Amino acid sequence: HFIEIVELIKSKKENLKIAEIGVDKGATTKAILKIIGEGDQYDLFDVETCPFFKSGKIKTDAKIIIHSNTTRIFDSYAWEISKLLINNYKNKEKQLLWDAVYLDGAHRFHVDAPTTAFLKEMINIEGYIIFDDMNWTLGKSPTCNNEFNWNSFTKEQMENSHVGLIVDALVKYDNRFVEIESDDKSRAIFKKISN
Numbered sequence: 733h734f735i736e737i738v739e740l741i742k743s744k745k746e747n748l749k750i751a752e753i754g755v756d757k758g759a760t761t762k763a764i765l766k767i768i769g770e771g772d773q774y775d776l777f778d779v780e781t782c783p784f785f786k787s788g789k790i791k792t793d794a795k796i797i798i799h800s801n802t803t804r805i806f807d808s809y810a811w812e813i814s815k816l817l818i819n820n821y822k823n824k825e826k827q828l829l830w831d832a833v834y835l836d837g838a839h840r841f842h843v844d845a846p847t848t849a850f851l852k853e854m855i856n857i858e859g860y861i862i863f864d865d866m867n868w869t870l871g872k873s874p875t876c877n878n879e880f881n882w883n884s885f886t887k888e889q890m891e892n893s894h895v896g897l898i899v900d901a902l903v904k905y906d907n908r909f910v911e912i913e914s915d916d917k918s919r920a921i922f923k924k925i926s927n
Contacts, residue, residue: 733919734834735763737860741831742767749830749856751775753809753847754837754864758784768794775799775830777809777837809837810847817850829856836864841894848902852909855924860912861903863920866896 734752741748748768755761755778768774770793778785780800790796801807820829833851838844848861855861870876871890882890899920903909912921 733914733916733921734760734832734862735767737832737862737921738764738767741860742772745831747771747773748832749773749775751777751830751833751851753777753813753833753835755782755784758787758789760834760836762789765790765792765794768792770794773797777801777812779803808843808847810843810850813847813850813854817853820854829854830859831856832860832862834862834864839865839868839895840870841889841898844895845898845902848898852903852906852924857924857926859924861909861922861924863895863899863903863922864918865893866899866918866920867893868895868918869893 755776772794774794775797777799799812801809851861869891870881903922908926909922909924912923914921
């Protein structure tokens with residue numbers, strides 16, 4: 733959906749500013765790089781060990797800004813995005829507002845709830861935010877259903893979707909956003925209609 737939304741915005745507007753949070757191997761990123769070009773800005777957020785960042789395969793005329801965080805347990809892209817938001821408040825021209833943001837990151841409440849709160853303030857009117865893995869849970873994940881997480885999270889937190897909770901708590905009932913209906917229930921798409 734992020735790819736389709738970027739194509740839609742690109743057909744109507746020059747000089748896009750978009751962001752992807754959770755790049756990993758870069759499947760979505762590579763598709764977006766084929767759409768955007770000179771005058772566009774693409775902010776990429778992931779951990780410093782992100783395979784795509786290490787690959788050096790970023791070829792585009794667009795302005796790419798890589799925001800990486802460490803692998804320390806309490807470090808995340810939420811910290812970096814909070815600093816961008818503060819700078820945006822200080823900048824009267826609001827140069828850091830995005831036309832579309834794709835959030836496919838940690839899928840954990842303690843990281844993605846503050847991230848969502850910050851992102852909501854940094855999306856342009858008529859801009860979009862797409863949440864991935866609405867139904868994903870730690871308990872059903874083959875890599876996250878482990879002793880460390882069972883000792884770190886409650887049973888409820890292991891068995892319920894953090895992304896779904898975040899969307900319901902922070903976006904679904906925010907009158908500044910409208911949900912864009914989709915047949916794909918693994919994603920939620922919202923359009924910002926007012927500040």
